[in-house]
Amino acid sequence: MAEYYEGAQIMISALLSSSAGDRMLHTRDHGPLATVVGDEQPLGVRRLLESAVSVTPYLQHSWSARENIAIQPLSKRAWTLQEYTMAPCIIHFTQEQIIWQCTTCLASEDNQYSIFDNELPETPLEKARKHEPAYNDKMNPKLSRFSLTKIGWYDIIEKYTSRSITYTSDILPALSAIAEQVNFYTQLSYCAGLWKGVDDTFYYDLLWQTNKRHNSPIRAENGSPSWSWSSIRGNIRFPDWQGNFG
Numbered sequence: 001m002a003e004y005y006e007g008a009q010i011m012i013s014a015l016l017s018s019s020a021g022d023r024m025l026h027t028r029d030h031g032p033l034a035t036v037v038g039d040e041q042p043l044g045v046r047r048l049l050e051s052a053v054s055v056t057p058y059l060q061h062s063w064s065a066r067e068n069i070a071i072q073p074l075s076k077r078a079w080t081l082q083e084y085t086m087a088p089c090i091i092h093f094t095q096e097q098i099i100w101q102c103t104t105c106l107a108s109e110d111n112q113y114s115i116f117d118n119e120l121p122e123t124p125l126e127k128a129r130k131h132e133p134a135y136n137d138k139m140n141p142k143l144s145r146f147s148l149t150k151i152g153w154y155d156i157i158e159k160y161t162s163r164s165i166t167y168t169s170d171i172l173p174a175l176s177a178i179a180e181q182v183n184f185y186t187q188l189s190y191c192a193g194l195w196k197g198v199d200d201t202f203y204y205d206l207l208w209q210t211n212k213r214h215n216s217p218i219r220a221e222n223g224s225p226s227w228s229w230s231s232i233r234g235n236i237r238f239p240d241w242q243g244n245f246g
Contacts (some may be wrong), residue, residue: 003178005086013084013092019072024093080164081156082177085125124152125178126139126184148195154180154238157193157229158211160234166219171230193230204238211235 005011014024072094074080084090084192092099097109119213124132125130128146147155160175172179179190191203194205195212208229210217217234 001082002086002180005083005177006088008087008089010089011083013074013090013234015072015092015094016076018076022073026093028096031227038160039123075162078160078163079170079174081160081163082175085123085182086177087154087189124150125181137146148182148188148201149187151182151185153195153229158235158237159209161229161232162211165233168222168233171220171222171233172224192224194228207239208236209238211237 012024014022016022016026019023046218052123075084090101092101098177099106099108103122128151156175156178165171165174175193182188182195186195186197188195188201191202194202195203206227210232211234213235217232220231222231230238
């Protein structure tokens, strides 16, 4: 999966689709238009479109030109997280407009952004990819590797498990591309959603807990060991204190 999405020129994101059977294009909703009467002819002005915030988790700040809106169907699916994370360029089809996203910027048809919005901050995993030559030291992986905390693994798990998944047998496969990347940059050993290596990482990984503010968690019955978060269908979180682990 990582090779497919990383190697792609562009990924097309049907943001309104809730399943593989849904269509990509929908009737556009521009909302009400205000009419401004000029000297020669009326001018139609539409409201500020909001859909750009829904394609990225990074535009949720008070200085954003857009207010946060409800997450769209495609972004609720577990499988799409690794696709979104791996793809270098994405074209999002929303109800209102088409949005372009790459590793450095966000752009849309209406072109209405604050000066901060079109410069996307890097995710921890993107930072790891940029610094890969400096950190991929096979002679001394302990000194050169990224930690799980710095690479954003725990944050990824919390976001991933908040999404819905149809088949619980897919819980680990739907994250496998990201796990491959984390393994490459940390040099840790993957074990059913947890990591073994230096600094007692595995022991910290066992401290996962269910987030009861979301839907009640249930047993996944997917063959995962009971000590792994992947044995649960529901939102998982890790303690805020992470010490020197991971």
